[in-house]
Amino acid sequence: xxxxxxxxxxxxxxxxxxxxxxxxxxxxxxxxxxxxxxxxxxxxxxxxxxxxxxxxxxxxxxxxxxxxxxxxxxxxxxxxxxxxxxxxxxxxxxxxxxxxxxxxxxxxxxxxxxxxxxxxxxxxxxxxxxxxxxxxxxxxxxxxxxxxxxxxxxxxxxxxxxxxxxxxxxxxxxxxxxxxxxxxxxxxxxxxxxxxxxxxxxxxxxxxxxx
Amino acid sequence: xxxxxxxxxxxxxxxxxxxxxxxxxxxxxxxxxxxxxxxxxxxxxxxxxxxxxxxxxxxxxxxxxxxxxxxxxxxxxxxxxxxxxxxxxxxxxxxxxxxxxxxxxxxxxxxxxxxxxxxxxxxxxxxxxxxxxxxxxxxxxxxxxxxxxxxxxxxxxxxxxxxxxxxxxxxxxxxxxxxxxxxxxxxxxxxxxxxxxxxxxxxxxxxxxxx
DNA sequence: TTTGTATTTGACCGATCGTTCAATAATGAA
DNA sequence: TTCATTATTGAACGATCGGTCAAATACAAA
Numbered sequence: 001x002x003x004x005x006x007x008x009x010x011x012x013x014x015x016x017x018x019x020x021x022x023x024x025x026x027x028x029x030x031x032x033x034x035x036x037x038x039x040x041x042x043x044x045x046x047x048x049x050x051x052x053x054x055x056x057x058x059x060x061x062x063x064x065x066x067x068x069x070x071x072x073x074x075x076x077x078x079x080x081x082x083x084x085x086x087x088x089x090x091x092x093x094x095x096x097x098x099x100x101x102x103x104x105x106x107x108x109x110x111x112x113x114x115x116x117x118x119x120x121x122x123x124x125x126x127x128x129x130x131x132x133x134x135x136x137x138x139x140x141x142x143x144x145x146x147x148x149x150x151x152x153x154x155x156x157x158x159x160x161x162x163x164x165x166x167x168x169x170x171x172x173x174x175x176x177x178x179x180x181x182x183x184x185x186x187x188x189x190x191x192x193x194x195x196x197x198x199x200x201x202x203x204x205x206x207x208x209x210x211x
Numbered sequence: 212x213x214x215x216x217x218x219x220x221x222x223x224x225x226x227x228x229x230x231x232x233x234x235x236x237x238x239x240x241x242x243x244x245x246x247x248x249x250x251x252x253x254x255x256x257x258x259x260x261x262x263x264x265x266x267x268x269x270x271x272x273x274x275x276x277x278x279x280x281x282x283x284x285x286x287x288x289x290x291x292x293x294x295x296x297x298x299x300x301x302x303x304x305x306x307x308x309x310x311x312x313x314x315x316x317x318x319x320x321x322x323x324x325x326x327x328x329x330x331x332x333x334x335x336x337x338x339x340x341x342x343x344x345x346x347x348x349x350x351x352x353x354x355x356x357x358x359x360x361x362x363x364x365x366x367x368x369x370x371x372x373x374x375x376x377x378x379x380x381x382x383x384x385x386x387x388x389x390x391x392x393x394x395x396x397x398x399x400x401x402x403x404x405x406x407x408x409x410x411x412x413x414x415x416x417x418x419x420x421x422x
Numbered sequence: 423t424t425t426g427t428a429t430t431t432g433a434c435c436g437a438t439c440g441t442t443c444a445a446t447a448a449t450g451a452a
Numbered sequence: 453t454t455c456a457t458t459a460t461t462g463a464a465c466g467a468t469c470g471g472t473c474a475a476a477t478a479c480a481a482a
Contacts, residue, residue, distance in 0.1 A: 001449065001450040001451050001452095001455085001456060001457055001458085002448085002449065002450080002456080002457040002458030002459075003447070003448040003449050003450095003457075003458050003459045003460080004448080004449060004450095004458085004459080005458090005459065005460095006459075006460075022322075023322050024235075024237070024320070024321070024322065026235070026237045026238045027237045027321070027322040029438075029439065029440080030439080030440060030441080031438085031439090039460095040459095040460065040461060040462080041440090041441080041442090041461095041462090042441095042442080042443090042459085042460070042461070042462085043459070043460060043461090045440095045441070045442080046458085046459070046460090050440075050441075051440065051441090100319060100320045100324075101320055101379075102379075104383050105379045105382060105383055106320050108311060108379075108382035108383050109235070109311045109312055109317050109320065109382060110235070110238070111233075111234050111235065111238045113311075122383055122384070123383055123384025124384070125383070126380075126383030126384045126385065127383075127384055130385070130389075151392055153389060153392070154388075154389060154392025154393070154395075154396065155392070155396065157380055157385055157389035157390070157392055157393050158392060158393045158396045158397070160376070160379075160380055160385070161372075161373060161376030161377050161379065161380045161385075161390075161393045162372060162373065162376055163376065164375070164376045164379035164380070165371070165372030165373055165374065165375045165376025165377075165379065166372050166376075167379075168312075168313075168316045168319075168371075168372065168375035168376070168378075168379065169337075169368055169371055169372045169375070171316060171319035171320060172315050172316055172319050172333055172334055172336070172337030172338075173333070173334025173335070173337045173338050174337065174341070174368055174371070174372075177365075178341075178364060178365060178368035179368070179372075181362055181364070181365025181366070181368055181369065182365070182368050182369045182372045184365075185365065185366065185369045186369070212425085212426055212427055212428085212479065212480040212481050212482090213426080213427040213428030213429075213478085213479070213480080214427075214428050214429045214430075214477065214478045214479050214480095215428085215429080215478080215479060215480095216428090216429070216430095217429075217430075240468075240469065240470080241469080241470060241471080242468085242469090250430095251429095251430065251431060251432080252431095252432090252470090252471080252472090253429085253430070253431070253432085253471095253472080253473090254429070254430060254431090256470095256471070256472080257428085257429070257430090261470075261471070262470065262471085
């Protein structure tokens with residue numbers, strides 16, 4: 001019997017996401033958010049409790065987007081090539097989007113990260129990405145694309161660090177050429193620590209194989 | 212003939228630095244800064260023009276500290292071992308200090324980085340670090356510690372990315388063990404792309420050699 | 423000791439912050 | 453049509469924001 005909402009929450013969240021992403025939690029105001037979403041203040045408060053409630057919803061939505069972006073890594077044939085393409089696509093999106101870094105990383109450096117719930121969400125998000133990387137690496141160990149004695153979590157953390165390190169590099173004046181060199185180094189120098197034959201680029205057409 | 216200052220600017224800047232570092236430019240208020248420095252508002256404004264003026268001074272001071280931290284890399288004998296120790300010391304300091312990342316990186320993600328002067332300072336700071344890394348790598352190329360055909364700027368950017376990537380890793384829930392794995396990978400997998408003999412840890416006592 | 427000059431002090435500015443109140447509007451159930 | 457319930461609207465809340473004003477203060481040159 002009550003009056004129905006004139007908006008869908010998901011739509012509001014998606015409009016608020018880039019605002020938070022660009023400016024950070026402290027860096028954007030409720031007015032910024034009402035202007036971006038088209039909602040009145042009170043409607044926003046009705047739906048999301050307060051600014052932090054909206055931000056939490058935005059973080060969840062962001063995580064959902066991250067999960068979707070990880071889908072190419074979930075496919076059975078996805079190996080190092082897919083991983084590299086993932087890193088490249090994230091970097092490309094960050095460049096075009098004009099946000100300087102992953103929202104999880106940005107948020108972790110924001111004072112709002114003192115809040116335990118926010119911090120938990122951020123850390124869980126990062127862990128999901130690293131777990132997806134680890135999944136690929138484990139597959140590559142069975143493949144032979146990566147030495148079987150590789151420290152999976154360690155290598156996943158390594159690629160995760162390379163990804164966000166490239167963001168930091170670009171954000172602090174690094175050139176695209178330098179970022180490309182980083183990527184090359186990360187994917188050329190990492191597979192051959194154990195096997196005798198250091199031939200790189202060996203399993204070229206491994207993606208889209210049988211599952 | 213005028214009344215002398217009751218404080219040294221450098222002292223104020225050093226007290227303001229951790230405040231900005233922890234909370235970011237937008238995240239701390241003038242009141243935070245007056246409380247941390249012990250100065251009254253007007254004295255602060257007299258000395259630094261405005262909030263951004265103080266922040267600029269803090270950034271310069273931070274850069275000075277970075278330069279000092281780079282000194283061990285400037286010494287003639289400093290090689291890959293010194294570089295690795297540098298990365299480790301930065302990480303250790305970030306852990307003890309409780310700021311989540313390099314102030315340059317944090318600032319680059321802050322809305323204040325839209326200001327051209329701030330952005331320039333941040334990028335110049337990052338470039339100085341990368342240049343110091345490159346200096347070491349060049350030395351190592353002559354040493355033989357690193358292949359002579361190495362892309363110096365690229366490898367410097369790589370280690371720079373690894374450093375800040377580890378920060379991001381830890382900030383988003385990565386474990387110290389994972390960070391250690393990243394560091395190992397960065398320093399074990401990088402030297403041997405060109406030379407035939409993949410013996411690592413060869414030039415052990417290269418530091419503190421003749422200059 | 424007088425005087426000029428800059429610092430210190432503390433109150434104060436308008437603007438904006440996140441948040442809320444009260445009135446109005448719109449719906450489905452009765 | 454009436455009622456109960458929630459959404460919307462727009463004004464307003466106290467607190468805090470960055471920044472400033474004006475008087476009192478302390479020094480050095482004269």
